[in-house]
Amino acid sequence: MDYEDADFVRVLDEDGVPVDEDAIPDLDDGTLLDMYRDMRLTRHFDERAINIQRQGRLGTFASCAGQEGAQVGSTYALADDDWILYQYREHGAVVVRDLDAGYLSYWMGHESGNATLADKHVFPLNITIADHLPHAVGMSWASKLKGDDRAAVVHFGDGATSEGDFHEAMNFAGVFDTPTVFFCNNNGWAISHPVERQTASDTIAEKAAAYGMEGVRVDGMDPLACYTVTKEAVERARDPDDDETRPTLIEAVTYRYGAHTTADDPTVYRDEEEVERWKDRDPLDRFEAFLRRTGRLDDDRDDEIRAGVEDHVAAVVEAAAEVEADPASMFDHAYGDLPPALRQQRAGFLDILDRYGDEASVRD
Template identity: 60%
Template sequence: MIRNVLDREPDDRVSVLDSDGTVVAPELVPNLDDETLVSMYEDMRLCRRFDERIISLQRQGRVGTYASLAGQEGAQIGSTYALATEDTISYQYREHGTVLSRGFPWEYLLYWMGHEVGNAVLPDDNVLPLNISIGGHLPHAVGYAWAAKLRGDDRVTLVHFGEGSTSEGDFHEAANFAGVYDVPIVFFCNNNQWAISTPREQQTASETFAEKARAYGFDGIQVDGMDPLATYVVTEAVRSRAANPLDGEPRPTMIEAVQYRFGAHTTADDPTVYRDDAEVEHWKERDPIRRFEAYLRGQGLLDDERIDAMESAIDETLQEAINRAESYEGDPDDIFEDTYANPTERLVEQRAFLGDLRATYGDEALLEEN
């Protein structure tokens, strides 16, 4: 199976399901039990519903700026399920599915409400804290993978990033170090066609993003990111090679998951300014949830009743998480905790000033004033 997946050119895109859910590569269908397949589908629906709810909360002023994942559920869930539990995931800011499918700690919502504790709980599920700077987490992920190699354990690191990150120096440095030191890492490039408002064709002169891996001494492979089965089988194959490479084979691999961002870059963006509705509708015909559902219905694993039950359970889970997050009372003093490892003199002064205001007027009075 590994050879069938990896012995191909970077522009030979791997697909298992057609846009209507029909199997087009039976030899690549992963050997997953029925329970796992249904669980993947349910997590994809959870992702989509999570996205809808958080965007709604943001519009109501109950959540801060948020990056939508709609359209990218197949890549996120497919890649996460293909990893071992002990493998480490490092993500940018859009791959919420990696968090949701690894247990969905309700505290994750706190991050989007302005509380850093929402980031602090992620390592419990072997997910590194969310990164906002474009590509800034890539060198750290490589360092983490290198440490695993030096320790001699079998842990693999998978790092998610958008195709826009390949224009950053951090990408070059990370890929170069990964190749030189042969670290157990999977570079997972989420090519959703747009780096905010810059289209894919204006970002690189390379024919594919996957082929960039060759410059660093390892392989690149392109996959249909809106096909969860294809994403799973490719990630499983490269993960296996990263953990147990054959003689002379490099551990790193770069996956380019070709997909589309249905919504805005973030809730602060207006995509209608730079793309037209016809393009969006074209990609929605490849909706990862719809095509995977068609496949599972054909396998006799899904019907309307089961989907209705899933939706009810998902809404209940999300509402409980939202209720818990909105009842959380943070300490205003926490804003100083994670700014610097060693507070600067100015930060110490600001912290003392806030303390004096709180002691004099109380938190409630300060909130009313603002």
């Protein structure tokens, strides 16, 4: 994936220097520091989650390291009641909406953790690739029909653009002019397949033209650029001009430093030199350099932020570890009335737990 010669929206260069002072979004110092804190919190949560997974206390986990600028920057552009629909890697979006033990408990195997997201206007994550894109269009279409001004922002990876759900959602959004922002985190790899194997198009953003909507390509390692293009897209979704359409496709050119998930070995399909080149563009280092250069951040403030981040994540991990497991709950929500075969399976499962497991964790 070509980054050096890419034609995309950018506010900060790789050293954190504004490419155009007039392009810096009008955000107060407190908001900029909060954005930096949330990026640091996202990175630290990601590192702790991987460590916990290696200890056998967490299920398969998808790392977001390298993509914090796209996730946090775009989420800061939203209103609190705008809906976020994410794939499974966009932990930064959840962090902005307040990371708590419920979210981590989901990754520890408790489905109830997903339910806590609804109060934050975050749709439960979707493991199946691109299935949530039609959901986002349906939700945003409902907002349009009801006459409210909510937008739905849907995150997905470049691999999702190879799925039929992507094209169906884009087509429906274009035809019915829904207030949907499609945010593609193009990190260059769909597991082991490079983006060149996903599409013959020069960019993902240009696919928007086929569906009659705006397409924007942005530097996904630049949080301020991601904020800017998402802010513009959301405003267009709420109240488009006469010659505009509501939906927008954003392609954030970014990278994942780690494996696709903790079950993946990226050394099999990509060169470590490539990873190191992208780490030189790290969104946290870039944003930190900007904040220091402009006098918004110094060593004392940075130490305070990092200490607060560590305390926050430690408290989340401790609280999530206290969540009691209820293995029988896996049968509760797939059907209103369990089919006979599943009733039989449930009875057998409860019998095994009764004989060998902790009876206190099993409901009658």
